[in-house]
Structure formats: C-alpha cells, structure tokens
Amino acid sequence: SLLFAVGCGTKATTEEGKGEDVKTYKVGTDAAYAPFESVDPSGKIVGFDIDVLSAIAEAEGFKVEFINTKWDGILANLATNKMDIIVSAVTIDDERKKEVDFSDPYFESTNYILVPKDSPIKSMVDLKGKKVAVQQGTTGDMAITKFLGKNYDGIKRFGGNPEAFLELKNGRVDAAVADSGVVVEYVKANPDQNLKIVKDEKFPKEYYGIAVKKGNTELLEKINSGLKKIKENGEYDRIYKKWGFQ
Ligand code: ARG
Structure with missing residues (x-):
C-alpha cells in the first residue's frame, strides 16, 4: 500500500489496521459557514458537512482529516x-465541473438576502x-x-462570509447575500441584530456536492457509495435534523 500511495502521488496516508489498510484523506473546508462548517469554541471543526463526510468515511472504511482552508481557490x-x-x-x-469532479448532490440550497428588519428591500430588484x-x-x-451587472459598483466582496455579514451589522451595506441555510442560522444566532430574510425565486435552486480531483473515480465512487448508504440507513436524516434542517 505504501508503494501504491507513492506511485499515485497521493497525499493520503495509509496505516496498517487489523490486517486492513485504512486511508486518511485530507479534506479542505472553509470553516466559517455555519451550520455547514465552523470552528467550535474548543477549536474543533464541526457542522453538517463535517458530519455527513465523516459518516460517509465511516460507512466506507476510510478516515478524514479536516483542514481549515480559505474559500478563494x-x-x-x-x-x-x-x-x-x-x-x-x-x-x-458547470464551470466548477471543468476543474473538479463532484459527488452526487447531498444538499439542496439557494441564496437568501439578509437585511435589517426595517429595510425597504423586498426582492432582488x-x-x-x-x-x-x-x-x-x-x-x-x-x-x-449577473443581475446587477459586472460594472455595478455597489457589490462589496469579501474573502470570508463572516466579514460580509459584519459589514451589514456595521451598517456599511444595505444587504448581504449568502446560502439559505447560512442566512437562516445567522438570524437565529443573532436575534439582537434585528435582521430579516428576503427570499426571491430569481435565485436558482442549487445542490451541494463533495469535490475530488478530476479523474479520481476510485475516491468518488467510495463517496457516492457511502452517501447512498447513509441515506438508506437513516444516518443522513439524523445529521440533517441535528443541524436544524427539516
Ligand atoms: N454554496 C455557495 C457556493 O458554492 C457558497 C459556499 C461557501 N462555502 C463556504 N464554506 N464559505 O458558491
């Protein structure tokens, strides 16, 4: 197995388990996007995505090591x-599919607009x-x-989502836009900020996928197989509810 690992140039390490090789895969995540991934007070990376991939790994007999990684690139x-x-x-x-391979979809999402409670903003328009x-x-x-135009100068872009939400808190923007689950979680966690959610169907329906290196079908098949197993055995549903989704 060591030869295999070297030969494939993979960074995954192998360790001799009970007569069985257990691979550890390095997993990148921008852990500032609760409830999907965040760092808890003890410094541990936690969240819905973390639990889903950990359950997949468990079902397929591999290990995962999460690494907090910036979103850009x-x-x-x-x-x-x-x-x-x-x-x-x-x-x-489709654009990202040119760069990486995605697992089967594991979560449905869209974008929501976050605004102060007294905001006149009612839609994307x-x-x-x-x-x-x-x-x-x-x-x-x-x-x-796409909606406001490439040259529209009112969009303030940040490397991390928390900075975007902070800009709204500090009154330097009129709205913030992020994934539905993240906006819902933020409003729940910050009742003192007097925020409300604006939904608009012009934001398309989206599906999250787990990404691997282009052509790494061996790993992708394990992930898809594990995802299928945890959907069938109720583990996925348990994780879904644990993180506040219904
Ligand atoms: N779902 C959105 C996208 O793929 C936002 C994901 C941002 N993730 C994060 N951990 N900050 O573009």
Missing part, C-alpha cells in the same frame, strides 16, 4: 494534491442602487453580479 487544492477532498457547501456548477456584501466567488456573488 479552495478547489485548486485538489489538482495540486494538497488535499484529496473538498467539502465546503460547494454548489455543483430592490438591490438596484443599494450596497450589497457577499463572499467573493460564491454562487451568491455570481447571481447578484
């Missing part, structure tokens, strides 16, 4: 073999002429850039 860590898997609430899209904060390179960024 996160998928590029696969091509360079720095990481084996990216799980980071990544929406499956109302963002025209307003300042909007977003995490750079996300589907939320892509959707509002």
